[in-house]
Amino acid sequence: MPYQFIIYKGLDLRVNYDYQPEEKMVMYYGDGSGYPGCAESLEINTISLGDYDLTELLENDRGKITDAIYAEWRKNDVRD
Numbered sequence: 001m002p003y004q005f006i007i008y009k010g011l012d013l014r015v016n017y018d019y020q021p022e023e024k025m026v027m028y029y030g031d032g033s034g035y036p037g038c039a040e041s042l043e044i045n046t047i048s049l050g051d052y053d054l055t056e057l058l059e060n061d062r063g064k065i066t067d068a069i070y071a072e073w074r075k076n077d078v079r080d
Contacts, residue, residue, distance in 0.1 A: 001045065006068045008061070013054070015065060016046045042066050 003016045025037035044062050047055045058065065 004069045004072060006065065006072055008058075008065055008068055011049055013065070014048045015044055015069060016048075017069070018043045018045060042069060 001016045002019060003014050006013055006015060020038065020041045022040040023035070023038040026035040028034050044055075044065060046053060047058050047065065
């Protein structure tokens with residue numbers, strides 16, 4: 001499972017996640033069908049600090065933590 005280390009609220013967290021990259025829309029295939037595409041998504045599975053699981057404690061912060069992961073990727077120009 002992929003993971004990313006981030007610093008969030010002064011804590012060095014390890015975030016395990018599932019990532020789905022964007023899939024572009026296809027208007028028409030040769031048979032006349034198409035594909036609407038899919039936006040990129042990142043689903044957080046666990047958030048840990050050392051041996052401590054903070055997933056439930058930080059449940060309300062998932063959006064900010066996801067944004068922090070994307071920011072780290074932009075900073076390092078990295079995608080899974």
